[in-house]
Amino acid sequence: MFRKILIANRGEIALRVVRAAREMGVASVAVHSTADADAMHVRMADEAICIGPPPSSDSYLSMAAVLSAAEITGAEAIHPGYGFLSENANFVQAVEDHGIKFIGPSAEHIRMMGDKITAKETMHRLGVPCVPGSVGGVAHLETAQIVARDIGYPVIIKATAGGGGRGMKLARSEDELENAFRTARSEAKAAFGNDEVYIEKYLGRPRHIEVQIFGDGKGGAVHLGERDCSLQRRHQKVLEEAPGPAIDPETRERIGQTCAKAVADLGYEGAGTIEFLYEDGEFYFIEMNTRLQVEHPVTEAVFGVDLVREQIRVAAGLPMSFRQEDLRVNGHAIEVRINAEKLPNFSPCPGKITQYHAPGGLGIRMDSALYDGYRIPPYYDSLIAKLIVHGRDRPEALARLKRALGELIVDGVDSTVPLFHALLQEPAILQGDYTIHWLEDWLKRNVG
Template identity: 65%
Template sequence: MFKKILIANRGEIALRVHRACQEMGIRTVAVHSTADASAMHVRLADESVCIGPPSARESYLNVAAILSAATITGAEAIHPGYGFLSENARFAEMVEAHGLAFIGPTADHIRMMGDKITAKDTMRQLGVPLVPGSDGALETLEEAREVAEKIKYPVLIKAAAGGGGRGMKVAQHEGELEEAWRVARAEAKAAFGDDAVYMEKYLDRPRHIELQILADNHGNVVHFGERDCSLQRRHQKLVEEAGSPALDAAARDAIGAQVTAGLSKIGYRNAGTLEFLWQDGQFSFIEMNTRLQVEHPVTEMVCGVDLVREQIRIAAGEKLGYGQSDVRFSGHAIECRVTAENPVTFAPSPGKVNTYHAPGGLGVRVDSALYSGYSVPPHYDSLVAKLVVHAPTRAEAIARMRRALEEMVVDGISTTLPLHHRIMADPEFQAGDYTIHWLERFVARQSEAGA
């Protein structure tokens, strides 16, 4: 097992990885920008190294600085967390070229799944169901028209190298296709340096369901059930649940068996999440994230497994030590992502946190790097806390989340806590009656009502 791990990230995820390492008796190295000199992950790590100024490009994306920090501190492995360099195949290669272990998938698999077209082709070959669409990148507008005519409108134009909703445009009918094609390619080029796009059938009322997997270096692959991540605003998740109110055990087992068998064939290793659209009882693969997910805590709560610990064990060459039949699902978990944003306009709200109080009690977990007196910097993602609850049933989990939200205090900056209060109190949410379009409409109604 490793004796020292460098954590190439910041905020709550850096703290999350540190905690797993601490419980395993592994020393940690925190890297940080000058803006994060007083951050909690820096305070708690065994060692820390400043790797650059506030700009992420000059610090958390500075590969040379991160590798230098690992070398001078004697780290044996690097955990990338999520975001930043976590799905950068070149970084994974460079880590291993420097004699360090990369705590994540192989560079080949990161590269394979990072290109959405290649990922879809791979899953098609493995027998995983897909959304109807183009077989590859669309070279011309005329080719796009032909595919749209075949799969029928509405259609979705998506960036091949995309993510986060960028390079993604809907055409409801033929008259909108040219504009959607043009804008999607321009956005893809600007965001990812690659204007390649492909097309999928636009589903009008799907849920966003994802499946968590772990795979070791010895051919063992298991899944840890599904998460329902349908509550999204502009393709950014706000609330996640495990399991989904729309699925039963039979549906979970069926897609889980397909996925684990397929990933075993390609020799996948470490953590991964396969994302699907689910409508009318059918799963359709959309992409795979070759990293730890923000919402991994809800899976941990219902399965009783430390996914970060397992990532580290796998990277150290250990076997999972259990099979699919050993994975047990218990109760229901919900996560609310608390961001430093205005709860109505979603304008960023960095600044000093005057008072911070985390809720507690049975079945309540808070993953956050906040503390009273901490100044949330304006340079990075606005996520400041993940409030997670677990209870025997979904109704009890909602009641527990409402209680926890009442207890949580973040004073000095605006946060999305009031929005989460309203979501948890909404009858449609409580009934589990929502799709990926529900939250946008909910937010619009709240805004019109002056909430």
């Protein structure tokens, strides 16, 4: 086992890794920008080292700064959390080249899944169902028109190197295709430095279902069920739950085994998530995230496992602590992402927390780095807390979520807590009957 690991991240996920490491008897090193000198992960880690000024490009995204911090502190491994450098294959390679263990998959697998076209081709070869679409990138409008006619409108054009909804445009007919194609390429170039796009069939009312997998890097892998992440705004997840309300046990086992076999065949190491659109009983692969997900706590709640602990164990060369037959769904869990944002426009709202009280009681978990007097910096993502609830079934989880939201106090800044109070009054949410378009349609009617 490692003696010391460095956490190349900030906020609640850095604190999450600190806690897992401490339970394992592993020392932790927090890195931070000057803006995060008083952050909770810095206070809680065994050591802390400043790696630069507030801009992420000069601190949390600086490979040289992170590697220097690891060498200075004698860290044997680096946990990337999510975001920042977590899916940067060049960083992973550099970590390994410096004789430090990266807690996650190989640079090869990150690179493979980071390119949407390569990822789709790989998953298709491994037997994972994919959305009908172009074979490889589409460079010319004429080719785009041929592909769109073959698979049928509506179609969606996506950036090969894309993410977060950038470089993604919908064309409902051939009349809309040219503008959508050119706009998607332009956005992709601006956002990712790569204007390559591909085309897929657009599904009208799908759910966003993702399957949690875990591999030992030696040809062994398991799945830990699925999460429903369909409640989204501008392709950003707002609420996640496990198990998915629309997935029955037989379907769960079928798609889970398909995903586990695929990553086992790859020799994948660590945590990963295979994401699908799900419509009319069929799964369509969209991407694989080669890291821990923001919403991993709901899976931990229903399966009773610690995914971060498992990441550290496997990276240290130990076998997985559970087998597929050990993993059984227990109850239902829901996570809501609480952002420091001002409604109705969801504009970032940094500032000083004048009062903070986390809810408690049976089945309640709060992943947050907030404290009274903490000043939320304006330089980073607006996520400030994740409220996770677990119950014997979905109705109990919903009741606990409503109760916990009522107990939560976050004063001094605006937050998205009122949004969840409102959503819990909606029959569609209470019944679990929603798609990836539901929330934006609801916001237009009720908030916009």
